[in-house]
Amino acid sequence: MINIKRADHVYxxxxxxxxxxxxxxxxxxxxxxxxxxxxxxxxxxxxYDMGGIELHLGTETVVSPSKRHFALEVxxxxxxxxxxxxxxxxxxxxxxxxxxxxxxxTDPYGNLxxxxxxx
Numbered sequence: 097m098i099n100i101k102r103a104d105h106v107y108x109x110x111x112x113x114x115x116x117x118x119x120x121x122x123x124x125x126x127x128x129x130x131x132x133x134x135x136x137x138x139x140x141x142x143x144y145d146m147g148g149i150e151l152h153l154g155t156e157t158v159v160s161p162s163k164r165h166f167a168l169e170v171x172x173x174x175x176x177x178x179x180x181x182x183x184x185x186x187x188x189x190x191x192x193x194x195x196x197x198x199x200x201x202t203d204p205y206g207n208l209x210x211x212x213x214x215x
Contacts, residue, residue, distance in 0.1 A: 105143075105150035106166060112155050115140040122151065165200065165208035173197050173213035 110118040119142050122128050128144035128151060141154040170176045177187060180201060188200045190210075198212035 103149050105152050106146075107152045107154060109156035109164070110153050112157060115142070115153065115155055118142075118153055122153065163208065165210050167198075167210035167212055170211050170213055173199075173211060176211050 108118075122142070122144055123130055128146060131143040131145055131150065133141060133143045139155055141152065143153075144151045177199060181187060185201050190198065190200050192198075196212050196214045198210055200208055200210045202208055
């Protein structure tokens with residue numbers, strides 16, 4: 097058995113040539129605090145603090161579609177679904193997981209997002 101202590105980091109792929117733009121978005125728009133990135137990496141990238149979890153940006157040619165996503169726990173999943181549908185967002189009722197209700201959608205920028213609510 098593996099004893100997980102906590103989530104450590106999330107890695108987000110940025111298309112080649114977009115790293116400077118992505119850094120501005122995550123540091124200025126999202127307000128994340130940059131962290132030192134180890135010198136062992138030779139490729140472009142940035143690290144940020146997200147409340148004790150790190151966000152790592154790296155350059156990669158993104159292959160679509162991808163199952164890469166992030167998940168957000170919500171307090172009223174049916175209301176969240178209705179709100180998204182009212183805004184013409186297509187919902188994907190993905191595989192059921194015992195103990196939680198969930199669905200996924202793609203944001204306007206091609207990022208896959210999961211919303212879930214525990215039973």
